[in-house]
Amino acid sequence: MKTEQTTYVVIGGTSGIGAAVAKQLEGENSIVHVASRQTGLDISDEQAVYHYFESIGAFDHLIITAGSSAPGGKVVDVDTTEAKAAFDTKFWGAVNAAKHGARYIKQGGSITLTSGMLSRKVVANTYVKTAMNAALEATTKVLAKELAPIRVNAVSPGLTNTEAYQGMADDARQAMLAGAQQSLPVGKVGEASDLAMAYLLPIQNTYMTGAIIDVDGGALLN
Template sequence: MTFANETKSIVIGGTSGIGKAVATALANRDGTVDVASRSTGLDVKDEAAIAAYFDAQGPVDHVVFTAGSSAPGGAVADVPFDAAKQAFDTKFWGAVAVAKAAARYIKPGGTITLTSGFLARRTVPGTYVKTAMNAALVAVAKILAKELAPVRVNIVSPGLTDTEAYAGMAVHARATMLNKTAKSLPAGKVGCADDLAAGYLFAIDNPFVTGAVIDIDGGALIN
């Protein structure tokens, strides 16, 4: 896609991690980038707040949703419903609310790019919340690609990515996890935020891509 001075992009979840890398990459192009997240005061669980945000922004060319949630792990029989619902409220329903609000303002030829995760298509016991949430997002993205055409809607599916999301782990435990995963992947490394940002830019730039799941997972799905 051609970026000009009047091109406007929005990154929801763009103040940290993958979203920040996407926002930084877009900021290096012509046009403007608006970044919103919980830290800027936007709660993606609040549909009215999302609608008001897009009303204030007006026409937009590209919308990226990278806001995530801390999904609880554990067996289906053990995970409390409240914890599972809270995760869905942020990542799944938040993404739907953003797409719904953005659809009113997205310009012809514009794009919406959502975020899932490789667990959407990988069976791993103890991860049902992430699996269900990400699989649901993939399904919705494909429906949106048909309903909103010619606006292009795609979804990036990351594998393990070294971001602030793991900042709460002990340094040694984090390093051990990342190194173990890197050795197990065909790519021989875990992702970094810039690796993933390139996938969002691909979805934005290629006019022949819509309804696609863009896997950037170091080969996790073929392991």
């Protein structure tokens, strides 16, 4: 007897962690829909998100890994317009996806968001990322109550070696990665494949909701 197919939607799935998650989910009994700016979906546009899920129809699991480039610097120095633009994608975009995707999720389905270790690790000059990630983690728990029995969880990555850092000068990027490797308890920098495994847990574990899953190499211990 043929097993019923499971349908996944991965928002932010064309690069980095999202692409690794989509690859993990591929299989004979899986349908994986991948969307991002590269495929023409801007999740900061609520109407676009609404119509995207309308085009997909019923599905089982939603994974949101879409991020944004957040300005660094002291609170008194950061341009507020740039900070709001970062929120529009990572925070409000995730809210848009959860809000409109939830209408189509089948019984037993789940939503997995992506925050980041700066939600709970105090680092100067990172207030925009800190605020976005903390807001996402708090919203994850609210959604877990409001959307039940849909399960809602979040994965909180630490520093991960992905295309997100390609805009940095090569020397600066290598120094950052080397410094992290030395300081992290695990003695290595995370790869997209390391993080992808973490997304499988809240999808497959039907007793898990409202959880924040830290995959940071021990960064929060330092």
